[in-house]
Amino acid sequence: MPQLWKPANWSDRLAELEARTGDLKEAPLRRDVRSLGMLLGEVLREQAGDAFFQRVEDLRLNAIRRRETQAEGQQQQADALMQSTVAGVHSLPVDEAYYLTRAFAFYFDLINLAETNHRKRRRRSLQLHNSEAQRGSLRGTLRAMREAGITAEEALAYLSRIFVVPVFTAHPTEVARRSVLFKRRRIGEFLAHLDSIPLPDEEMQDLENAVTAEITALWQSDEVRSRRPEVADEIKMGLDYYEVSIFETLPRLYEEVSAALASEYGLTLDAASLPLMLGFGSWIGGDRDGNPFVTPQVTREAIHEARTRLLDFYLTRVQQLIDLLTTSAQQLPVSDELRTRLDNYLAEIRVGEDVLFGPRFQFELYRRYLACVRARLLRTAGHAAPNADSLEASLAALPPYCSAHDLMEDLSVLRRSLAAHRGERIAETLVDPFLLLVRTFGLHLHTLDVRQHARIHRKALEECSAWQAGSNENAVEIPQHLSPSTLDVLDTMRAIQEVKASCSPEAIRQYVISGAASASDVTAVLWLARLAGINPAGRDGDPGLMPVPLFESIEDLRNAPEVCRELWTNPAYRELLASWGNTQEIMLGYSDSNKDGGMLTSTWEIFRAHRALHQVAHECGITLRLFHGRGGTVGRGGGPTHRSIYAQPVDAFDGQIRITEQGEVLNFKYSDVVLAERNLELMIAASLDALARPNARQPDGHQTGVLEPAWESAFDELSSLAYDFYREQILHDPEVLQYFEQATPVSELEHAKIGSRPSRRGGKMSFDSLRAIPWVFGWTQSRLLIPAWFGVGHAFTAFLQKPGGAELLREMLTEFPLFIDLVRNVEMALAKADLGIASLYSSLVPDAGLRERVFTKLKAEFERTREALLTIAQQDDLLQNNPVLARSIRLRNPYVDPMSLIQVDLLRRKRALVASSNGAASPELDAIHRAIAGTINGISAGLRNTG
Structure with missing residues (x-):
């Protein structure tokens, strides 16, 4: 086989990488996809045989023919093609169906890697053309601000108000195993290296061989877990991203901010002089709402593991400084400040400098000083010295760092000395990035949020009030006759108290209250915290413990402003504030409000609550920081980052924002330094854009975010129409839930071993017990994506029938960011959905009458939504204005479809087997579970969603 990546000439390859528009810029992606597909075919033939490869090809070609026939309007022939394919799949043994699924899933793994590599490629291309700053980039946002008349001083003032905190969560966690993720990253690294210009033939062949070997290794590995992951596994997976990308990304990102300020405003600020714009958080190991496996001990371990990872990284960086900072006192002196601090360290261990170091680092005082810093870090990390005669053992008497401030001061002393003695370049290159990391991560890495449901707190409060009136300072003996849930709450509070008494009390700052509905839900947490010996107030380096009410249902979102007014006007609570x-x-909460009221109403009520909360906060003299609980999918608040942040209400954003980063998107956003940098830049740039609103200062005032009265009235009416329709047709129709259980693979979540948390809160499935994540998961896997669009079509259609309705909605689609975000997200979901495949899933419902009634209803609303959206957008087709996404979905569908057909057949086989064996376990059932998990993995990879 000729070399797949070898160009005809290297000039053409360079032109592709530099291309800004047209087919030329997409050529590298097409080559990567084609080459990876050919290598996968080679591996399949080698590993499974020519006959197996041909079955894969037959399935793929049938899926393509069905799509083409459907596009030509020949629905009957398309249905016949699908039925013949289903019959062929049904004749296969389970293990062969499983391996066919794996083949298609592997294709998507490789295609996703190719698309990820292309995103990195396009980012580099943009960086080569700084004059073409795009909206969404920092440079583009700053340019818009400058052109709108915002001065350099004002721009810096805006930038100093930005603080973005991505919060990593485990649910629904990445489907693939951790080891598989590592293998994928290796392939991604090889692909990136293939973009090097020029490459000798031998090196290119070696890279191609390495990619083939990794694909082979992936094929021979279990791509899904044989056991459900434990919380400890999820903790490790979340922490991996710091080492994979984030530690390296941050200094580069701040350098990009500095470069953008220099380019647009002529400001020369180094990264060390910039305001801190990013922090990080996590729920993994702290989110116990409905997850019995998140125990107080798990929370302790999560904090310990994060701290250990960080300190080990710091130790590596300090050792790097020791290795590189070889400035000699015979060449340049050090500052008196550093010399004094070094002498003080030596005085603490009562060993003379010559005795301690001997000939080691004889004139290299910076290295001697850093040896002391490293010794303190070793003590902080709890590492023992390797042997009694070593330098580290002699320095082990130095005290550990008990605050990040102490470590920063030691590093700042070093920096000042270098800067004062012609070492500014060295300081900027070696010390400043380290200082930035310590400023960002402290000694704890990220804040771990603890989360529990309000009803659990209410029960605990009721039980505890019988034996304890409360104590503001001292913990009390806990009687063991309390219920298990109450004991868990109190044990959790004790674990928090231990963290607060440690050297990193900032490791836990927030306590999130799910299902918050009243001010008493907040004060209950404060009472329980004091009972366990926690002082919620911030003091002496401890930021305290802030209860964070999570408003999830539509009713709770509507009541949130008055609940907070009651809270914020309480004198006792004002002291804590x-x-x-x-x-x-x-x-x-985006997920639960969507499940409760539908996509349109959820979007509007979150916007209204956001705006009203800021108004109440302003009246009460409070700075409000909103935490947006977005998921990865549209049905759970997902969508393009910049667009969603910019869609926040005008004058209801102070620059601080926390956003959940769900497990399903972590690998997509943080698996690589370039991707992580782009994602974090997007969040900072969007926050700056939403805060400064440069569009509002331009003469045309295009998309300023200002909500016109007519638009607000229209949104109110649309929301009311959608809400009533959604509640009547979905929540209040018991047949829908019955259909959902039978026509989707939602019940397979427990066998798919995706995450540690149960899919529902115990008992028989109901809308109350069913979590939002499996609700979205089931509809996504069955290719309907109901949560992302149901009710929208009904509301749009009714509004379009009003005089002037179409014109008003088109005006909103042009000018109002929230409506733009809503419509484009719905459009994307409609484009990913497939009624033909969904009808196949509906055949799993045994009751023909129920099946027909529910599917007919869902199909009618889908068609209504599609038609209304195209009418408003004045388009002929979905994604007409987003050709890149349209092409991606069009190319993916023929590869997703076979996995859907296999999944339906496996579900049918499983149900027949369970019925015939009365649910008894068997090797055959285990094999089906494994195969279904494979289809879940593959469809998730194909749609780039789990739920």
């Missing part, structure tokens, strides 16, 4: 810098964090 003062200790937190008069700042309050509130969390808004």
Whole structure:
């Protein structure tokens, strides 16, 4: 086989990488996809035989023919093609169906890697053309601000208000195993290296061989877990991204900010002089709402593991400084400040400098000083010295760092000395990035949020009040006759108290209250915290423990402003607010509000709550920080980052924002340094854009974010129409839930071993017990994506029938960011959905009458939504204005479809087997479970969603 990546000439390859528009810029992606597909085919033939490869090809070609026939309007022939393919799949043994699924899933793994590599490629291309700053980039946002008349001083003031905190969560966690993710990253690294110009033939062949070997290794590995992951596994997976990308990304990102300020405003600020714009958080190991496996001990371990990872990284960086910072006192002196601090360290261990170091680092005082810093870090990390005679053992008497401030001061002393003695370049290159990392991560890496449901707290409060009136300072003996849930709450509070008494009390700052509905839900947490010996007030380096109410249902979102007014006007609570810098964090739930009221109403009520909460906060003199609980899919608040942040209400954003990063998107966003940098830049740039609103200062005032009265009235009406329709047709129709259980693979979540958390809160499935994640998961896997669009079509259609309705909605689609975000997200979901495949899933419902009634209803609303959206957008087709996404979906569908057909057949086989064996376990059932898990993995990879 000729070399797949070898160009005809290297000039053409360079032109592709530099191309800004047209087919030329997409040529490298097409080559990667084609080459990876050919290598996968080679591996399949080698590993499974020519006959197996031919079956894969037959399935793929049938899927393509069905799509083409359907596009030509020949639905009957398309249905016949699908039925013949289903019959062929049904004749296969389970293990062969499983391996066919694996083949298609592997194709998507490789295609996703190719698309990821192309995103990195396009980012580099943009960086080569700084004059073409795009909206969404920092440079583009700053340019818009400058052109709108915002001065350099104002721009810096805006930038100093930005603080973005991505919060990693495990649910629904990445489907693939951790070891598989590592193998994928290796292939991604090889692909990136193939873009090097020029490459000798031998090196290119070696890279191609390496890619083939990794594909082979992937094929021979179990791509899904044989056991459900434990929380400890999820903790490790979340922490991996710091080492994979984030530690390296941050200094580069701040350098990009500096370069953008220099380019657009002529400001020369180094990264060390910039305001801190990013922090990180996690729920993994702290989110116990409905997850019995997140125990107080797990929370302790999560904090310990994060701290250990960070300190080990710091130790590596300090050792790097020791290795590189070889400046000699015979060449340049050090500052008196550094010399004094070194002498003080030596005095603490009572060993003379010459005795301690001997000939080691004789004139290299920076290295001697850093040896002391490293010794303190070793003590902080709890590492023992390797042997009694070593330098580290002699320095082990130095005290550990008990605050990040102490470590920063030691590093700052080093930096000042270098800067004062012609070492500014060295300081900028070696010390400043380290200082930035310590400023960002402290000694704890990220804040771990603890989360529990309000009803659990209410029960605990009721039980505890019988034996304890409360104590503001001292913990009390806990009687063991309390219920298990109450004991868990109190044990959790004790674990928090231990963290607060440690050297990193900032490791836990927020306590999130799911299902918050009243001010008493917040004060209950404060009472329980004090009972366990926690002082919620911030003091002496401890930021305190802030209860964060999470408003999830439509009703709770509507009541949130008055609940917070009651809270913020309470004199006792005002004292706590003062200790937190008069700042309050509130969390808004996207997933549950969507399940409760549908896509359109959820979007609008979150917007209204956001705006009203800021108004109440302003009246009460409170700085409000909102925590947006977004998921990865549209049905759970997902969508393009910049567009969603910019869609926040005008004058209801102070620059601080926390956003959940769900497990399903972590690998997509943080698996590589370039991707992580782009994702974090997007969040900073979008926040700056939403805060400064440069569009509002331009003469045309295009998409300023200002909500016109007519638009608000229209949104109110649309929301009311959608809400009533959604509640009547979905929540209040018991047949829908019955259909959902039977026509989707939602019940397979427990066998798919995706995450540690149960899919529902115990008992028989109901809309109350069913979590939002499996609700979205089931509809996504069955290719209907109901949560992302149901009710929208009904509301749009009714509004379009009003005089002037179409014109008003088109005006909103042109000018109002929230409506733009809503419509484009719905459009994307409609494009990913497939009624033909969904009808096949509906055949799993045994009751023909129920099947027909529900599917007919869902299909009618789908068609209504599609038609209304195209009418408003004045388009002939979905994604007409987003050809890149349209092409990606069009190319993916023929590869997703076979896995859907196999999944339906496996579900049918499983149900027949369970019925015939009365649910008894068997090797055959285990094999089906494994195969179904494979289809879930493959469809998720194909759609780039799990739920």
